[in-house]
Amino acid sequence: MLFSERAKKIVSRIPKGSVLTYKEVARLAGNPKASRAVGTIMSNNRDINVPCHRVIRSDGRAGGYNKDGSRQKIARLREEGVFL
DNA sequence: AAAGTGACAATTA
């Protein structure tokens, strides 16, 4: 299985109200140093089954999302009960 | 095969 597939699978299982960092996803996917790659995957991934808005940066900030920037991402997370 | 891409991370100033 490709790294990207594993990453998506993991992210798709993030329970509502919690978040993972890109680093964490990378680690769970089997490659602790592929945090960068995780971001790349999310940006190109169009899978609606994957709540990629629940993936944030390890420094606690939101990171990017799509064209709208991180605004929509932050909004979504706040509605799910995540403090940013 | 080599170079380019990007929603990251850790360090330093």
Add this chain to the structure above:
DNA sequence: CTAATTGCCACTT
């Protein structure tokens, strides 16, 4: 606190 720097990796051209 922000900004710049360097290293990093999967994937695409």
